[in-house]
Amino acid sequence: MRDVAIVGIGQTPVGELWEKSLRHLGHDAVVAAMRDAGIETADALFVGNMLSGELSGQEHLATLIADFVGLRGIEAAKIEAACASGAAAVRVGMMAVASGLADVVIAAGVEKMTDTLPDETTAGLALAADQEYEVAEGATFLALNAMLMQRYMHEHGVSKRAFAPFPVNAHNNARGNPNAMFPMAISVDKYEKAATVAPPINVLDSSPICDGAAAVVLVPYDRAREYGAGKGVVRIAASASATDTLAVHDRRDPLFLEAAYLSSQRAFAQAGVSRDEIDLFELHDAFSIMSVLALEACGFAPRGRGVELGESGAITLHGRLPITTMGGLKARGHPVGATGVYQVVEVVQQLRGEAGPNQVANARVGMAQNIGGSGATIVTHILVGED
C-alpha cells in the first residue's frame, strides 16, 4: 500500500448561500483545492453528498461537478454515508491513491440544504435513519438525539448546564474562522436561556441547516513535495470506518457509540499513535450530546465523564485536547455531506500552521471524526503534519 498525503485544500464559506447552486459550490471548493495544490487536472473526483437527489433533484453529482469544473473525462463517483459522506469520500479517494489505481485524486464534499423549506430539509435528513422502524414512527434526528441526551443526563446524573462548554467553545472558535456560519461568542447564560427545540436539546445544542463545500487533493506520499508550493506535507496516517445498527433502539447500549470506538481503535493502531498524542480533534458535534458520546467512545474520557472535558477547559484551543477548533458543526456549520471534508481541511490548516488566530500550538497529529446518522457510520482519520 502506498502512503497518501494531502497537498491541497479548499472550502467555501458555510451559510445560507442562495446565490450559489449545488454545482457552483462544488466548483468553488474543487477549484480552490486544485489551486492550493498547484494542479491543473486530476485522475478522479469523489464527491461526498447526502441530499442532492432529495433536495436538488440531481443525482450523478460527481460527474456533473467534474464536468462543470472542466475535468471532463476523469473518473467520478458520489459517495453517500449520510452525514459521514464527506469522510467516506476522503477515504475512497485515499483508497484510489493507495491502491495505485490513481495518482492525483480530489475528494470533495458538497451539500445544498437551504433552497428547500425547512420541513422538507428535515424530512430529507431523516433519510439517514431507518425508514421503516424509526422515521415511520415520527422520529427525526433531533428527536433521536434528544432522547439520547435525556438518557445520558438520567444515567449519569449530569445537568443540562454541563453541556454548555461545547457550544460555547465552538462559537468562540468560529470567531477566528472566516468561513464559519455563526462567528459570534455565546455565554453559558445565553445557552441556558436558549429556546428549547426538543427537550432537553435547545437551539444552541443544535448544528444549523446550511450550504457549503470543501475539497482536498490526495497524492502518493512519496511525491507530495512536488505539490502545494512548500506549504508542508500532511500524511494520512490512518483512515478507518465502522458501522453500527442504523436504528438507535437496536443498539446494545444507545449511549455507547460502538462505531466510534471501533473506528478510532483501528485508527490509533494504523497510525501507531496513542490517544495522548492527538494534538487536536475535529469531532462531529451535530448536537452537544454527540460531542460527549464521541469523546467517551474514543477513550478520551471514561463513560459518563465526557462533560468534564468541557468543564475543565481541556477542549479549548489552549487546553489538553482542543476540539472543533474552527467552530465545529455547531458554529462553522454542518452542510451534511460536506462536513467530513471540512473537518479534514481544518485539521490540515492546523497541521500546516495556517489556522490563524485559532492555531493550536505545535500541532503535529490531528484527528477528524465524521458521524453518519445517530452514530451508525463513523469514519475516523488521523493526519500527521511534516515540514
Next chain:
Amino acid sequence: MRDVAIVGIGQTPVGELWEKSLRHLGHDAVVAAMRDAGIETADALFVGNMLSGELSGQEHLATLIADFVGLRGIEAAKIEAACASGAAAVRVGMMAVASGLADVVIAAGVEKMTDTLPDETTAGLALAADQEYEVAEGATFLALNAMLMQRYMHEHGVSKRAFAPFPVNAHNNARGNPNAMFPMAISVDKYEKAATVAPPINVLDSSPICDGAAAVVLVPYDRAREYGAGKGVVRIAASASATDTLAVHDRRDPLFLEAAYLSSQRAFAQAGVSRDEIDLFELHDAFSIMSVLALEACGFAPRGRGVELGESGAITLHGRLPITTMGGLKARGHPVGATGVYQVVEVVQQLRGEAGPNQVANARVGMAQNIGGSGATIVTHILVGED
C-alpha cells in the same frame, strides 16, 4: 497494488418484486454471494444504488444493509454514479482490496423501482441527467436516447430494422437465465410491430423498470483459492472509469461515447489484452442505440457500422463477440444501481463455466461495461477466468 479476485457471486431474480423491500433485496444478494464464497463475515460492504432516497425514502443504505445482513460493525458506504452505480461500487471495492485497506469486501448493487408510480420512477431516473439544462426542458432519458437513435439513423443511413438483432438476441439469451425478467423469445416481426414509446424507440428497444440486487465478494488474488470451494478463480484484470459531459448537448459528438472509448482503452491497456481477445461482452443495452454506440466507441466496429455486428450474428452466443449473454438490460432487466453488478456476476458465471444453456464456449476473458446517464459515466471491467 495487490491483484484482486472475485470469489463469490449472488443475485436475486429481476422483476416486479413487490414482496421484497429494498433491504430484503440487498440481503438476499449479499447472503447468496457470501455463501458462494464460503465466508461468514467481511471487512466492508459497498452498495451501488441510485434511487433509494428518491423512491424508498432511505439513504444511508449500505449501513442499513450491512446491519440487516448481520454484518454490524464493518465499513459501509453507498456509491452513486446513476445507472453506473453498480460497477462503480465494484470498482471501489476493488480499490479497498487492492490498497490493502481491506481483505474481504462485498460489492453489491440494489435497486427498488416498482413500489412507486411509473411517472415517479421516470422522474427519479431523470435525476441522472442535468437537472438545470436537460430535465428542466422536459428531457427524460427516453427522449435523449430517442434523439440519439434518430440522429444515428440519419447520419449513417441506417434503418430502424437494423437494430432488431439486439433485443432479439437479448430476449433469446434471457430464456436460459432463471433470474431474467423477460425470458421469452421475440421475432424481428414482433420488434417491427412493437408500440412506439418515443419515436424511433419502441417498447422492445427499451429496458424495463424493475427491482433486483446482485453482489460479488472480492479478495486478494493470491489468497483467492482459500475461498469459493474450488469454483475457479476470476481475476479482475482491469477496472477503469471515465466521464463525459452530463448533458448530451454539450458533447463534441453526441454519437460518440467518449467515456466508453476512454474507459475501454484504459481497460485494454491495464489488462494487457486486445479487443480480439474478449470472449464475451456484457454491455449496457438500456436502449438498443446504446448497444450500438458502445460497440463502436470500444472499437468493436467502425463508426456507423455497429449495427452490422447484429445483422451478422456476431453478437449471439455462438458468434464472434457474444453480448448480453444472460439477457442484458433489455431482457434480464435493468434495476439501475444493481445492473453493473449483475453484469459482473454474469461474466463470472461465464468464466466459471456456470452459464448453463447460455455458456459461451471456452470463455476465458470477459468484459463488462456499465453506463450512467446517456454516456456520462462509463465503467469498464475486464475479468479473466482461471482454473
